[in-house]
Amino acid sequence: SSVVARAYSSSANLGAGFDILSLAHKAYHDEVEAEIVNNEGRGVLIETSDGIPKETHRNSAGAAVLSMLEDLGLKVTVRLKVKKGVPFGLGLGSSGASASAAVSAVNELLGLGLRREDLVKYAMLGEGAVSGSPHPDNVAASLFGGVVAVVSTSPIRVAQIPVRVAFNLLLIIPRVKPMEGKTRKARELVPNRVNLSDAVQNARFISSLILGLESGNRELIRLGLNDEIVEKARTPMYPHYPEVKKVALESDAIGVCVSGAGPSVLVFYDKYTDIMGLKDRADNVCKKNGFACDFIETELAGGVQIE
């Protein structure tokens, strides 16, 4: 017997919420089928598509499940068939979706009865295998769905942010070759020390975004989707972003931010947004920067599903 779990793509950070805020979207999803191979030793065998590492400790799904089996002292070997739907290396939570689906499938397969916050703990260790540091934001969104805030990491606590406003999401995805070790490099660009004034400004942005989503105030959301620290430090990795943001806001988008570690850009929009004009102008900006962009219109997704 086997269990299949499906987890959606996600956009982490949402401006100033580096490693805190994230949302799941229906744009793409991964599916992981888990089955028991034997009960003799502890191991994880991976089958996946080309371009994704198959060694357990270098694969986000494999590393996540192995950490779970080790932590719980379980002697079992499982096979994970990872069906990738989320393109990798573009800031769309690809490794997080695989890790989230994998730990959920194994939780169900072995009847472990773990809570979703426990699954975040293991899935984020899978992220660590890929990016060098285990960040919880993408996996929290893929596991819980909607918009989430990771409000504590030890122990893991995830709060789901109530969204009382109608909006759609537009992903602007550069058609570029995924850079090897991109998230790792992007994390190296983030400064270890920041100015107090920048930290205060970022705390204002996060407050504004959360209150805007809860109250449905468009201006608070627009204001909240900004960042003085991480997006700025990483701008060399996505030079098209400042101008894409400018033209999107001129087309009356609700707000704009980098999706995760980029280079994709996430736009919140609604019926007041000139979406055709926005795409047209953003397309020109991408081309000026030497690449084409794909535009994916999507919406918030729910959490992980057992098929």
Ligand code: HSE
């Ligand atoms: N919060 C993480 C980062 C997300 O920005 O590095 C990576 O997908």
